[in-house]
Amino acid sequence: MSLADLFLSLLRLIDPRLPATIVLFSPTDLWKMLVVFVITAVAVLCVHELAHLAALRTLGIPARIMLGGRREESRFWFLSPMVVHIEDQVMATMQPLQIRLAAASGPIAHLLASLACWCLGLGLPGAAWLGVGVTLCGAMYFVCCMLMNVVPLPVLKNDGWLVLRPEAALAEVRRKLGLLD
């Protein structure tokens, strides 16, 4: 059994509609499926960050999307290749509810987008590699979002942690600016 088939059989536990094997795909189709998978992953990631940005802009808080923006502040920066950056001075003035809303918007959009890919992918017209690529990515990204974004992880200071402990994030940024001792 190839590694890809093992991965697929694990995903079949979640979604039995997925094919039992991908050896039916030619090497060319496997590459096409991989490209579809990567494009879908980038698209869902963009949806996640754009949802954060839209929520912040709606709340009147200036922010911008950055690539590799957590490189300096986290050992796990590679887990967040794209982030929404808020200046510390701006962050320090935010209300806890504003932080909760802005933090929750990303995973909500992410879960909806990945769920749509997961549920609707196999129904896409055209070649099988297209539907399977979209569905695999949707299923994987849904589970990853649950584990990495929704479950609060203090070590990553992820979205779930920000929703749960906005006061801690505010205290940290105020301490950094010398507003608290």
Ligand SMILES: [Zn+2]
């Ligand atoms: Zn997020």
